[in-house]
Amino acid sequence: MSRISSLEVQLSNVKSLLRTMCDAVNTGLLTLIQHFEHPNQDRLIKIVVLDSEIDNLERAIDTLILQILATQQPLGYELRLAYACAKIAHHIERIGDAVESLARQLVNGDIPEQKEIFLEMLNYSKDLFERSYGAMFEGDLTLIQEIHILDDKVDFKQRELNHIAKNILKKGTKSNIDNALRIISMSSKLEKIADLCCNWAEQIDIAENGMARRKIQKRKYRLVFLDDVGGMLASLAASILYQNVKDIVDLSVVATQPIKSNNILNFTNFLSEYEITPQIFPIARITSMNWNKALMLIILGNFELPKEELEVVPYKTVQIRWPEINFDPDEIENNPTKFKEFVNVLTVRTNHLAQIIARTQEQSE
CATH class of the missing domain: 1.20.58.220 (Phosphate transport system protein phou homolog 2; domain 2)
Known part of the structure; x- marks a missing residue:
């Protein structure tokens, strides 16, 4: 032998x-x-x-x-x-x-x-x-x-x-x-x-x-917020969600057109009342997006993803619609009452989304 x-x-x-x-x-x-x-x-x-x-x-x-x-x-x-x-x-x-x-x-x-x-x-x-x-x-x-x-x-x-x-x-x-x-x-x-x-x-x-001490960070999946008002509502939604999920996923903002007059930093004082720090997300055009690593698409208001883009979004990507997040950026910037209404509606949605993401993370570990 x-x-x-x-x-x-x-x-x-x-x-x-x-x-x-x-x-x-x-x-x-x-x-x-x-x-x-x-x-x-x-x-x-x-x-x-x-x-x-x-x-x-x-x-x-x-x-x-x-x-x-x-x-x-x-x-x-x-x-x-x-x-x-x-x-x-x-x-x-x-x-x-x-x-x-x-x-x-x-x-x-x-x-x-x-x-x-x-x-x-x-x-x-x-x-x-x-x-x-x-x-x-x-x-x-x-x-x-x-x-x-x-x-x-x-x-x-x-x-x-x-x-x-x-x-x-x-x-x-x-x-x-x-x-x-x-x-x-x-x-x-x-x-x-x-x-x-x-x-x-x-x-x-x-x-x-070993698993516990690995040096390569696991690739984060992305949550993509989309709106049809230049990315302003999407940026605010991403900022509100950011603190709860920043270690789990990356956040992106997509719009059909660039912001012209609004700037998320204009909302700093309003957001500070809710202990939220505005985050500056680069606003991408739809045609430049790579959807491959997108875990979820959060579609705000009346936004519609063009048919040619829907064809390249992976079938596993979850699409979530928030039709009630349909505010005029100028109005909420200049009207504290309207901004409060906007944040209250958005907070309910983002808290629920954060819980879903946390459960998804637990199941994958």
């Missing part, structure tokens, strides 16, 4: 296989970037071969980890590391699948006209990959502490490409439809690669620090 290797040796073997797997995927990402810069179909064919190698490595890693759990019964850091490696191998395999799928699409067609945007997404994604790689195999955890910021840049570029694709679809010809669908498909795969790199980074963080 062959002697069972020590736990340290077995874990080292897992990480060695995982590193080989990551190197193969990184080669695929680099090949895609090179193809966008200097097209060469022969390079892309090699990515298909690499994908088979990646699949075989994932199976080998699964087998080794199962052997570790069965023969070593690891605890503490070693258990977290073994579990993380299994999860990471799965993430890397999915990244490899996305890279292969992109290569196949490029082999069967020309580089899209939006070459520069795709290149930016590719470079951001490769940066995310290299940061997670460095954190895992070089031990530099500072590389992944703010990894979600880079992921947000990928999301923004995907939004830009989806907007371009929607405009192309309006032209209606078969070639335009095929082109638009190709843009959407390719941008979705790049966004998926970025998300999987973030998942990889989070597994490294948990393995090294």
Whole structure:
């Protein structure tokens, strides 16, 4: 009977296989970037071969980890590391699948006209990959502490490409439809690669620090307040809710038009009576919003989200309507009685919403 290797040796073997797997995927990402810069179909064919190698490595890693759990019964850091490696191998395999799928699409067609945007997404994604790689195999955890910021840049570029694709679809010809669908498909795969790199980074963080001491802050979901009066009512609603949920979610304000005359700081004295500090939220236009990380849309008054935006809001995003929050910003600014009525109605709504968010947070922990 062959002697069972020590736990340290077995874990080292897992990480060695995982590193080989990551190197193969990184080669695929680099090949895609090179193809966008200097097209060469022969390079892309090699990515298909690499994908088979990646699949075989994932199976080998699964087998080794199962052997570790069965023969070593690891605890503490070693258990977290073994579990993380299994999860990471799965993430890397999915990244490899996305890279292969992109290569196949490029082999069967020309580089899209939006070459520069795709290149930016590719470079951001490769940066995310290299940061997670460095954190895992070089031990530099500072590389992944703010990894979600880079992921947000990928999301923004995907939004830009989806907007371009929607405009192309309006032209209606078969070639335009095929082109638009190709843009959407390719941008979705790049966004998926970025998300999987973030998942990889989070597994490294948990393995090294445990759940209680993890260094990467869990990505906050966003609550988006929307109104049709330049964002003034939405800003006030967000300010009232802010103190109760700031550690759980991020708040955003969206409007169809920019504020012209009103400013939330004009309400400082009124809000101070309720021990509320006005918060200055950047007011985004609808067309610039990325809805991917929106947990809830809180729609005030008579605001209606355009049909083309509704089509890109994720189906899991909850939409809440507060039709009674339908005040004239000028009137509540100049009439203390009207402002009090506004705050009383809004406070009931925001308190109820804060309770819902708190319960949602408890269930997810």
